[in-house]
Amino acid sequence: MSVMMGSPRRTDEGHPDPDAQSDRGTCEHETSSPRYSDEEFDLEDSYTLRNSDDEYESKISSPRSSATEYNRTDPLHGRMQGTYDATNYYPYDAAEDALDSMTSSPPDREESHESTDFAPSESEGTFEVSDVKSRGKEACPLGDISEPNCKELSPKSSDEEKGKSIQPYPRTTWYRCEKKGPPPLPFLAIQLEFIRRDGNDRLKKNDYDGALARYTACITKGQSSLLDPSTSPTCKMLLKRILKLAYSNRAQMHLSGKLWEEVLNDTAKALKFDRHHIQSLIRRGKALHSLQQYKQACQAFGAALDRNPNNLQVAAALHESMTSHHQSVSGKYDLSHFLLYSGPPPECSDYVGPVVIKEVAHAGRGLFVTKKVEAGSLLIVCNALAISSISSSSTNSDLSVRLARLIMKQLKASKRWAHQMYYLTSGKPEQDNQEIPDMKMFIPGSDWCPDPSKDVSLSFLDIARRVTLNTFDASRALFDGQKLESEGKTEPVISSGVWVLPSFLNHSCVPSTGIMFVGKAMFIRAARNLEPGEELTTSYTACYKPNRRKSIRKWSFECRCERCLQDAMLEPYLDELRRELDANYAHFSSKKSTKSEKMDAVIKTIDMIGRVESAIESLPLVLDAQRKNWVRVSFMAVYSNKFHMARTGTDLGQTIQALQQLAAIEQSIYGGGVQYASLRTSSQLLGYVRRKFGKNSEDFRQTLEQVQLEGFNQKRIDQPDGCGEGGKLCPSEEDETDVHICKHFMSYKIETVELEEKRQRPKALVTTVTSLNTRIAIGTKNVMKYLNETIQGSEETEKEIE
Numbered sequence: 021m022s023v024m025m026g027s028p029r030r031t032d033e034g035h036p037d038p039d040a041q042s043d044r045g046t047c048e049h050e051t052s053s054p055r056y057s058d059e060e061f062d063l064e065d066s067y068t069l070r071n072s073d074d075e076y077e078s079k080i081s082s083p084r085s086s087a088t089e090y091n092r093t094d095p096l097h098g099r100m101q102g103t104y105d106a107t108n109y110y111p112y113d114a115a116e117d118a119l120d121s122m123t124s125s126p127p128d129r130e131e132s133h134e135s136t137d138f139a140p141s142e143s144e145g146t147f148e149v150s151d152v153k154s155r156g157k158e159a160c161p162l163g164d165i166s167e168p169n170c171k172e173l174s175p176k177s178s179d180e181e182k183g184k185s186i187q188p189y190p191r192t193t194w195y196r197c198e199k200k201g202p203p204p205l206p207f208l209a210i211q212l213e214f215i216r217r218d219g220n221d222r223l224k225k226n227d228y229d230g231a232l233a234r235y236t237a238c239i240t241k242g243q244s245s246l247l248d249p250s251t252s253p254t255c256k257m258l259l260k261r262i263l264k265l266a267y268s269n270r271a272q273m274h275l276s277g278k279l280w281e282e283v284l285n286d287t288a289k290a291l292k293f294d295r296h297h298i299q300s301l302i303r304r305g306k307a308l309h310s311l312q313q314y315k316q317a318c319q320a321f322g323a324a325l326d327r328n329p330n331n332l333q334v335a336a337a338l339h340e341s342m343t344s345h346h347q348s349v350s351g352k353y354d355l356s357h358f359l360l361y362s363g364p365p366p367e368c369s370d371y372v373g374p375v376v377i378k379e380v381a382h383a384g385r386g387l388f389v390t391k392k393v394e395a396g397s398l399l400i401v402c403n404a405l406a407i408s409s410i411s412s413s414s415t416n417s418d419l420s421v422r423l424a425r426l427i428m429k430q431l432k433a434s435k436r437w438a439h440q441m442y443y444l445t446s447g448k449p450e451q452d453n454q455e456i457p458d459m460k461m462f463i464p465g466s467d468w469c470p471d472p473s474k475d476v477s478l479s480f481l482d483i484a485r486r487v488t489l490n491t492f493d494a495s496r497a498l499f500d501g502q503k504l505e506s507e508g509k510t511e512p513v514i515s516s517g518v519w520v521l522p523s524f525l526n527h528s529c530v531p532s533t534g535i536m537f538v539g540k541a542m543f544i545r546a547a548r549n550l551e552p553g554e555e556l557t558t559s560y561t562a563c564y565k566p567n568r569r570k571s572i573r574k575w576s577f578e579c580r581c582e583r584c585l586q587d588a589m590l591e592p593y594l595d596e597l598r599r600e601l602d603a604n605y606a607h608f609s610s611k612k613s614t615k616s617e618k619m620d621a622v623i624k625t626i627d628m629i630g631r632v633e634s635a636i637e638s639l640p641l642v643l644d645a646q647r648k649n650w651v652r653v654s655f656m657a658v659y660s661n662k663f664h665m666a667r668t669g670t671d672l673g674q675t676i677q678a679l680q681q682l683a684a685i686e687q688s689i690y691g692g693g694v695q696y697a698s699l700r701t702s703s704q705l706l707g708y709v710r711r712k713f714g715k716n717s718e719d720f721r722q723t724l725e726q727v728q729l730e731g732f733n734q735k736r737i738d739q740p741d742g743c744g745e746g747g748k749l750c751p752s753e754e755d756e757t758d759v760h761i762c763k764h765f766m767s768y769k770i771e772t773v774e775l776e777e778k779r780q781r782p783k784a785l786v787t788t789v790t791s792l793n794t795r796i797a798i799g800t801k802n803v804m805k806y807l808n809e810t811i812q813g814s815e816e817t818e819k820e821i822e
């Protein structure tokens with residue numbers, strides 16, 4: 021068991037480990053990031069001068085398209101004189117196109133002479149800035165556009181004529197043109213457009229601070245000028261367009277920094293100027309998706325898709341948000357590819373089932389079920405707020421600090437996360453308010469609103485304290501490639517993460533929930549049938565450890581679960597055995613490599629199991645089967661050793677027996693939780709037999725029948741009315757995607773049944789698997805559906821498996 025931090029961290033089954041520390045925070049593996057990279061469908065090349073926003077707009081907006089068309093054929097001048105309203109003394113389309121035609125570096129003189137359409141007319145004032153090139157951009161202090169430094173620049177701009185101070189920027193020869201043409205672009209608009217584009221350039225070079233300063237300068241000046249009655253109508257029109265793009269560009273910048281709420285603020289403003297602005301809609305959709313507001317994300321992507329129905333990436337994003345929305349309301353996840361073929365973990369949205377947070381006597385607050393649930397029912401899916409990995413040679417406090425840092429950053433992105441973190445306990449009762457948080461806060465897309473009167477700001481220390489007490493071991497949440505990816509190292513790592521809602525689970529040595537990970541998403545299921553109002557618990561430490569009660573004390577509480585109470589009574593009778601096992605724990609739990617060590621392990625294992633079994637029989641209390649297994653669980657290491665011995669030996673019967681025994685013991689603790697592992701093993705077995713002997717072989721048919729038969733019998737026992745016709749199971753419609761297999765509980769043992777080793781004996785393996793199935797009380801509900809999917813895998817899938 022890994023010991024990671026100075027304070028408790030949940031280990032193994034995702035339970036808090038008192039030796040270590042758990043964390044759920046922002047991290048190397050940041051959570052809630054969009055499922056698509058910005059590059060994937062960054063339709064607007066924000067960095068090009070004539071960006072696709074503009075191009076797109078010109079395509080979709082018919083009035084504008086026709087106006088542009090018209091401009092080409094009819095001299096702007098004539099149009100102006102003939103048809104334009106006197107108040108709009110400069111044609112908006114033409115002005116916009118003039119802005120579009122700007123380039124970031126000053127065009128050379130000849131080019132500027134070619135811009136006849138937009139040449140300023142003498143009557144409106146020319147724009148002579150021939151000297152600006154020599155001054156260079158750097159000389160211009162951005163953000164200070166009121167600097168009265170422009171006298172040498174363009175004395176004839178209309179704004180300046182009104183006595184306004186104008187920043188000497190841009191320094192270019194844009195509109196130097198002797199030909200007669202339309203009136204000049206308002207100088208202010210040129211300035212701000214230039215600043216905006218400079219922001220884009222900076223963003224392109226990853227100079228975020230510089231980009232932010234430019235966008236903000238552009239927005240601030242633009243907004244104030246919009247309100248200024250002296251700003252001309254043409255200028256206002258142009259400013260609106262510039263502001264739309266500046267807000268949208270700044271949103272893109274915040275998107276890169278994962279500041280989701282900032283993205284929402286900026287896109288909302290951009291959309292006020294143009295509610296169809298496609299890039300703002302997409303950026304908004306991404307942020308909403310990351311904030312798990314899937315329904316609203318669908319609306320944003322849908323609106324973007326309406327504008328550009330051919331954009332497959334937006335269509336994919338919309339589909340993804342729709343899937344997430346469905347997951348978050350139904351709790352149905354299709355994990356088949358991940359579980360069957362060990363593919364990368366799919367993104368899973370949060371889901372909150374029939375669960376509430378309530379006060380618990382002597383334990384602060386805890387989670388409870390609100391209705392009757394069957395073992396295996398999905399109760400919660402929660403994505404990590406943050407996960408961090410660190411080399412195992414580092415200290416636990418290093419990991420804590422890293423997590424706290426990541427969380428600190430994450431909290432800036434969402435008020436919801438900030439509130440969630442606020443409600444976690446810091447382990448300091450005098451500092452904790454122990455309020456019961458509103459469950460809506462954890463439900464994706466709920467109408468939860470932050471309470472403005474509540475100050476939920478947390479200092480770094482506050483966060484670090486919470487991290488210390490509320491982290492889970494995250495090693496199972498990551499797949500290998502992710503480990504230490506930030507550092508490019510492959511050495512052993514320790515990983516911790518913070519999952520907020522699951523942090524309200526209190527400890528029990530006979531937990532009522534089972535946890536599995538699908539990537540960063542933690543799935544919490546009922547480990548047994550639960551009645552309404554029953555508390556949901558998890559085990560903070562590996563509950564197979566002989567010294568688990570000592571471990572729990574590190575969390576500053578005494579566990580009073582039924583198993584602990586039984587152990588306390590049996591202590592005098594089992595104490596010696598337990599101490600012995602405690603001393604030899606490493607010996608029993610590690611695989612011995614040398615022959616003599618192996619032999620030693622065999623002798624000790626056989627001896628120890630004999631003593632445990634006779635102690636159980638001679639106890640002064642009569643224990644039922646489950647309670648006997650609770651005793652055995654404390655000695656799991658020796659039973660597990662027996663299984664490994666049997667497996668390395670040749671007698672398959674022994675292996676099966678040992679495996680069955682393990683399953684039974686473990687089931688006493690985790691109930692229905694083990695079903696998923698057996699299901700996975702069944703699937704693997706069938707896959708193996710299919711590949712080895714062929715889909716139409718007798719071996720495969722028999723294997724399948726045997727597995728099906730066991731599943732069928734089990735179903736009949738559990739749910740007499742649940743069988744389909746003709747002796748086959750018919751999973752109900754709603755179970756269709758409810759295909760879950762635990763990679764967790766039994767998996768680390770059962771999955772060690774290496775199919776390759778048993779190449780010649782698939783039927784014997786079937787016996788192993790089906791025996792397990794019969795011993796596992798519940799959980800065949802989806803087996804047949806799942807196996808059928810496995811069997812009917814396409815040719816491509818089969819190749820993939822090979």
Ligand SMILES: C[S@@+](CC[C@H](N)C(=O)[O-])C[C@H]1O[C@@H](n2cnc3c(N)ncnc32)[C@H](O)[C@@H]1O
Pocket residue numbers: 382383384385386444445447489490523524525526527528575576577578579580
């Ligand atoms: C991760 S928190 C669990 C949620 C916590 N009860 C709350 O109100 O936020 C862990 C803390 O809960 C309390 N706790 C958990 N399980 C307990 C148990 N079985 N008995 C007493 N206290 C428990 C301990 O104070 C422990 O430090």
